[in-house]
Amino acid sequence: MSADIGRECGDDGEACCASCAAHEKARAEAFKAGPADGKRRLSRETRLQIASLAAASAIAVGGYLVQAAAGLPGAAAWLTPASTLVFAAAYLLAGRDVLLAAAKNVARGRVFDELFLMSIASLGAFAIGAMEEAIGVMVFYKVGEMLQEGAADESRRSIRSLLAMRPDKARVSRDGQWVDCLPEDVVPGDLVLVRPGERVPVDGIVVEGAGSFDTSSMTGESAPRAAGAGDDALSGFIALDAAITLRAERPASESSAARIVALVENASKAKARTELFITRFAKWYTPAVVVGALLVAIAPPLLVPGQRFADWAYRALVMLVISCPCAFVISVPLGYFGGLGGAAKRGILIKGASVLDALADAGTVVFDKTGTLTDGSFSVREISPADGFDEESLLGGAVAAETHSNHPLAVAIRDAWASTGKPRPVCDDGSYSEIPGHGAVALVGGRRVIAGGDRLLHIEGVPHECRPAAGTEIHIAIAGRYAGRIGVGDALKSDGKSALERLRGLGVRRIAMLTGDSGAAADRVAAEAGIDEVHHGLLPEGKLERLEAILGQEKGRGSVLFVGDGVNDAPVLARADAGIAMGGGSDAAVESADVVLMSGEPSRVAEAVERAKRTRRIVTQNIAFALGVKLAFLGLGALGMAAMWEAVIADVGVALLAVLNSSRALR
Numbered sequence: 167m168s169a170d171i172g173r174e175c176g177d178d179g180e181a182c183c184a185s186c187a188a189h190e191k192a193r194a195e196a197f198k199a200g201p202a203d204g205k206r207r208l209s210r211e212t213r214l215q216i217a218s219l220a221a222a223s224a225i226a227v228g229g230y231l232v233q234a235a236a237g238l239p240g241a242a243a244w245l246t247p248a249s250t251l252v253f254a255a256a257y258l259l260a261g262r263d264v265l266l267a268a269a270k271n272v273a274r275g276r277v278f279d280e281l282f283l284m285s286i287a288s289l290g291a292f293a294i295g296a297m298e299e300a301i302g303v304m305v306f307y308k309v310g311e312m313l314q315e316g317a318a319d320e321s322r323r324s325i326r327s328l329l330a331m332r333p334d335k336a337r338v339s340r341d342g343q344w345v346d347c348l349p350e351d352v353v354p355g356d357l358v359l360v361r362p363g364e365r366v367p368v369d370g371i372v373v374e375g376a377g378s379f380d381t382s383s384m385t386g387e388s389a390p391r392a393a394g395a396g397d398d399a400l401s402g403f404i405a406l407d408a409a410i411t412l413r414a415e416r417p418a419s420e421s422s423a424a425r426i427v428a429l430v431e432n433a434s435k436a437k438a439r440t441e442l443f444i445t446r447f448a449k450w451y452t453p454a455v456v457v458g459a460l461l462v463a464i465a466p467p468l469l470v471p472g473q474r475f476a477d478w479a480y481r482a483l484v485m486l487v488i489s490c491p492c493a494f495v496i497s498v499p500l501g502y503f504g505g506l507g508g509a510a511k512r513g514i515l516i517k518g519a520s521v522l523d524a525l526a527d528a529g530t531v532v533f534d535k536t537g538t539l540t541d542g543s544f545s546v547r548e549i550s551p552a553d554g555f556d557e558e559s560l561l562g563g564a565v566a567a568e569t570h571s572n573h574p575l576a577v578a579i580r581d582a583w584a585s586t587g588k589p590r591p592v593c594d595d596g597s598y599s600e601i602p603g604h605g606a607v608a609l610v611g612g613r614r615v616i617a618g619g620d621r622l623l624h625i626e627g628v629p630h631e632c633r634p635a636a637g638t639e640i641h642i643a644i645a646g647r648y649a650g651r652i653g654v655g656d657a658l659k660s661d662g663k664s665a666l667e668r669l670r671g672l673g674v675r676r677i678a679m680l681t682g683d684s685g686a687a688a689d690r691v692a693a694e695a696g697i698d699e700v701h702h703g704l705l706p707e708g709k710l711e712r713l714e715a716i717l718g719q720e721k722g723r724g725s726v727l728f729v730g731d732g733v734n735d736a737p738v739l740a741r742a743d744a745g746i747a748m749g750g751g752s753d754a755a756v757e758s759a760d761v762v763l764m765s766g767e768p769s770r771v772a773e774a775v776e777r778a779k780r781t782r783r784i785v786t787q788n789i790a791f792a793l794g795v796k797l798a799f800l801g802l803g804a805l806g807m808a809a810m811w812e813a814v815i816a817d818v819g820v821a822l823l824a825v826l827n828s829s830r831a832l833r
Contacts, residue, residue, distance in 0.1 A: 215308065222260035225253075253297035254297075265285050286456070288301075292378060338357065339358075352368050354417065361409045362406060367417060367418065369395070369399070369400050371396065372397045373395060375408055375602070380403065380406055402421075406618050459482040462482045489800060509777050514777070515764065521760040524725040529729050532679075532716060534681060534728075535680075542656055544578035546578055550652075552650040563644050564581045565579055566593045566615060567615040571600060593609060593610050605622045615645075616642065619640075619641065668776075672776055678699035678701070679701070688700050746761070
């Protein structure tokens with residue numbers, strides 16, 4: 167389920183009740199409009215359901231009191247046309263949606279579901295004069311359904327927050343002057359100016375200026391990306407340290423940010439609905455009950471001399487009423503309700519009952535890297551001095567050269583020096599200069615110190631060994647000599663490795679990582695966490711394509727979960743069987759996900775799966791207990807030894823005990 171509110175749908179994606187389409191539409195409209203004061207309000211559909219159930223109950227009680235005052239037993243109600251009409255009106259008020267939905271499902275070929283059994287059981291109760299029972303069956307069913315609705319989060323998936331990625335204006339060159347216009351008015355070939363701190367409005371190519379971009383919203387990369395003439399600049403990138411002029415390559419409607427919005431919409435539509443456990447149970451329970459009742463009605467009169475068809479048909483109807491899943495439809499939603507509530511107390515917000523089932527069936531978990539498995543903040547991870555230098559001189563030179571830089575890598579280097587407790591070295595007055603997108607140059611004690619990327623060393627003509635980078639590295643040169651390199655990266659969260667081990671202990675067979683970061687950085691984190699399957703350098707489209715491939719490979723082998731935190735993760739979160747967002751992540755990720763972890767700890771993913779499995783066990787216990795009692799009474803009913811109200815009392819007792827068992831899910 168993708169945070170579905172209301173009745174769950176079957177494996178064919180069709181609504182299980184007549185009002186489902188209208189119900190979903192009303193919910194979506196209510197979410198789009200949103201209450202002005204931000205308070206939760208019941209939808210019009212829910213208010214109508216409550217009013218219908220209240221009216222049905224009141225009418226049924228009134229009819230029963232009138233009948234009792236007249237001294238008529240329940241079965242004699244057929245002798246009173248007025249009371250029959252009263253009970254029929256109450257029955258239709260409570261159960262019209264169920265009857266219509268059952269009829270539509272039969273027309274579609276989906277005969278044996280819980281709706282069909284509810285319908286024939288209640289109509290059977292009417293046939294034998296137990297009209298109060300028929301009404302009670304429908305009221306109980308609708309109450310159980312509403313309990314399940316109340317357990318689901320009122321928020322609906324929305325991609326409105328994704329629009330914040332797209333600036334509301336672009337600065338373009340018109341007749342030699344920079345003028346502001348809407349991004350939609352930018353055409354390919356226009357020159358667009360992006361100043362520090364601003365978002366790139368359209369996809370383009372850098373033609374003037376050099377600097378670095380914060381690309382985290384698009385790629386999830388933690389390290390800023392250097393940009394110079396000829397480099398790509400995608401919409402949603404943020405210019406960090408210099409003004410950059412780019413030539414627009416695509417209109418705003420075809421930009422990378424617009425494609426993410428479309429990806430989320432399409433992923434939500436393509437997402438398979440997770441079928442509730444009770445729905446799967448009904449697929450074998452309902453036909454078994456119907457076939458058993460038919461055999462009771464037909465077999466004895468045909469095989470045993472002297473048996474009357476009318477007597478055995480009556481017993482078959484009694485069996486149908488006894489088999490009515492009242493205890494199921496009350497206790498099962500309450501089990502889910504308890505599971506959702508218990509998880510919420512632990513800061514795990516789950517957006518619906520079928521999400522719990524998807525978590526319980528987890529066979530594959532796919533993680534994003536930055537901000538999900540790692541803390542997303544830079545720290546110095548390695549100091550490798552060259553011959554003739556030591557770690558202190560290397561780090562000190564880098565700190566002095568980066569004295570005035572606000573670049574995230576420079577901040578990480580200064581923090582590393584601060585941990586030594588020694589006075590911070592500084593550059594000579596007036597000597598500092600920053601080369602956007604490359605690094606910084608300064609004089610320290612009269613010696614020229616360079617700190618930056620490998621490209622800066624080539625620009626400055628510093629001899630050094632060229633080799634593939636093992637991650638994000640800052641190279642240092644002092645007085646024209648290569649002094650060494652400093653490796654900077656984000657660290658694996660403290661509970662990252664243990665969380666993955668715990669998931670494997672819960673039966674998760676496959677754990678993978680999808681990231682937009684470089685291969686070296688991704689492989690390092692994967693090795694620390696114990697992940698064997700890594701896919702790196704992925705844009706949002708690439709992540710979605712890779713997840714689609716995993717979904718295809720794992721079809722029928724359990725659900726696929728995705729855990730992420732960024733805007734670029736929103737399409738994948740929407741498409742996974744259950745998307746799990748870190749609460750500290752972007753609004754787009756939170757709204758696209760089915761589960762939100764308020765603490766952002768990877769261990770909470772394992773806890774969510776574990777709690778879902780516990781909830782499933784409680785629901786299974788309730789079903790097994792109710793089924794055992796019903797089978798006993800079905801046997802007695804077939805032998806003519808169980809009256810209707812005895813079975814009803816037993817059913818209510820089972821429901822109460824199941825409710826008590828369901829309360830365990832809260833703990």
